[in-house]
Amino acid sequence: MAEKEDKMNVEKAILDAATEEFLSKGFSGARTVAIAEKAGVTHAMLHYYFRTKEKLFECIIDTVIKELIDSVTEAYKRQDASLSFEDRVVAVMNAHLDFIIAKPQLPSFLFMEIFPSTENFKLIKEKASSALGSLNTQLKETLESANNNEEIDNISLPMLISDVVTLNAATAISSQLASKILNITKEEYVAMRKQENEILIRKRLKK
Amino acid sequence: MAEKEDKMNVEKAILDAATEEFLSKGFSGARTVAIAEKAGVTHAMLHYYFRTKEKLFECIIDTVIKELIDSVTEAYKRQDASLSFEDRVVAVMNAHLDFIIAKPQLPSFLFMEIFPSTENFKLIKEKASSALGSLNTQLKETLESANNNEEIDNISLPMLISDVVTLNAATAISSQLASKILNITKEEYVAMRKQENEILIRKRLKK
DNA sequence: AATTTGTTTAACAATTCTGTTAATGGCAGA
DNA sequence: TCTGCCATTAACAGAATTGTTAAACAAATT
Numbered sequence: 001m002a003e004k005e006d007k008m009n010v011e012k013a014i015l016d017a018a019t020e021e022f023l024s025k026g027f028s029g030a031r032t033v034a035i036a037e038k039a040g041v042t043h044a045m046l047h048y049y050f051r052t053k054e055k056l057f058e059c060i061i062d063t064v065i066k067e068l069i070d071s072v073t074e075a076y077k078r079q080d081a082s083l084s085f086e087d088r089v090v091a092v093m094n095a096h097l098d099f100i101i102a103k104p105q106l107p108s109f110l111f112m113e114i115f116p117s118t119e120n121f122k123l124i125k126e127k128a129s130s131a132l133g134s135l136n137t138q139l140k141e142t143l144e145s146a147n148n149n150e151e152i153d154n155i156s157l158p159m160l161i162s163d164v165v166t167l168n169a170a171t172a173i174s175s176q177l178a179s180k181i182l183n184i185t186k187e188e189y190v191a192m193r194k195q196e197n198e199i200l201i202r203k204r205l206k207k
Numbered sequence: 208m209a210e211k212e213d214k215m216n217v218e219k220a221i222l223d224a225a226t227e228e229f230l231s232k233g234f235s236g237a238r239t240v241a242i243a244e245k246a247g248v249t250h251a252m253l254h255y256y257f258r259t260k261e262k263l264f265e266c267i268i269d270t271v272i273k274e275l276i277d278s279v280t281e282a283y284k285r286q287d288a289s290l291s292f293e294d295r296v297v298a299v300m301n302a303h304l305d306f307i308i309a310k311p312q313l314p315s316f317l318f319m320e321i322f323p324s325t326e327n328f329k330l331i332k333e334k335a336s337s338a339l340g341s342l343n344t345q346l347k348e349t350l351e352s353a354n355n356n357e358e359i360d361n362i363s364l365p366m367l368i369s370d371v372v373t374l375n376a377a378t379a380i381s382s383q384l385a386s387k388i389l390n391i392t393k394e395e396y397v398a399m400r401k402q403e404n405e406i407l408i409r410k411r412l413k414k
Numbered sequence: 415a416a417t418t419t420g421t422t423t424a425a426c427a428a429t430t431c432t433g434t435t436a437a438t439g440g441c442a443g444a
Numbered sequence: 445t446c447t448g449c450c451a452t453t454a455a456c457a458g459a460a461t462t463g464t465t466a467a468a469c470a471a472a473t474t
Binding site for chain 3: 217248249251252255
Binding site: 024025026027028029108109111112115116121125158159162163165166167169170171173174176177178180181182192193196199200203204206 | 231232233234235236315316318319322323328332365366369370372373374376377378380381383384385387388389399400403406407410411413
């Protein structure tokens, strides 16, 4: 059975190397030989396992999207129902930021490589809508009741989601750059932004 | 004098085509033959005028950065001194968004292609610091006095700038995607975000 | 008109990168 | 032990892309 483990190791090694290469350099900037080298295999092996660069790329997209969706649903599931609406939004937002920060190139990769392509986008929309559909209706209800109960200052669901995603994605994307400009570590910058994002959202939701 | 005009036209045509190609596809995704084709010249001409793809790319960076810096300084200069601090921030923010929206691929291009490269980043930092240095000190003073006069809820300059840039950049980057998801036009989405960003910043600055 | 200068073209050279193939080696089951 | 299958390698083929060159050409200058 050592073969199967070996096979998985080679496949896994290539996938890991490919993820790093594609995320940091984009599809056209990525080199299959560089991926093979990083994975410690000959580049013929890469073609043997994944046939083409495109197919390998699709595999990466699949897992990346899956992880992204999981991060959202997980963060949402972990919620404490006893918390106020405001506290729950902040909790989800922070959990989501933690995930994104672990792969800081992810947002710009998504915006640059995935979303502009209509095909990739359709693919994602399908996956996301099936996975996030129920979450979306739940959110809608929760938000509506919060709006109706006058717990919060009125806001639409798209704008609330957009606020959260926007702030988190921008924090991740700009962290490398901004920390360089401000002469602080990336971690310090992210901590500052986390605090600031929380202030922004809380004030936004307060009446 | 027709020659000089012709020369400028060819150069300009190549630069325009290159800007479009580089911004939408990134450096490695861009093809010099595609640029030449778009510009309506043979691809040998491209090399005649700019020698290499790299040099052409640098030219694009230069103008893009210049325009970006100009947009900020112009927006800042146009300010009405009689306005409150809050109103001035909002005015600058909106002016800046209008510029970015005109080139929606710009932010992701900057984040993907320019900022990650240490060389490009240094180049920009130099240009920006000489152009934005005095603006920065002005801003610092204005913000300090606003903080001291307790006009606004206390905030640091880096976080205020980060808030504004972050919200604007994210609005531009996500506009194409978000409008598709929400089944509205890009313009409608941008208008919604503009309103929402203004609400966010105003509430943030209110005590 | 001849010369010079700078522009343009077409063909080609060189490189880089992706993808293929034929040969090799090891291992499991007959 | 032999056979067949799978993984692996090295060398190669093909395509795409960047960059060069030599020759033609046009316009201005002498």
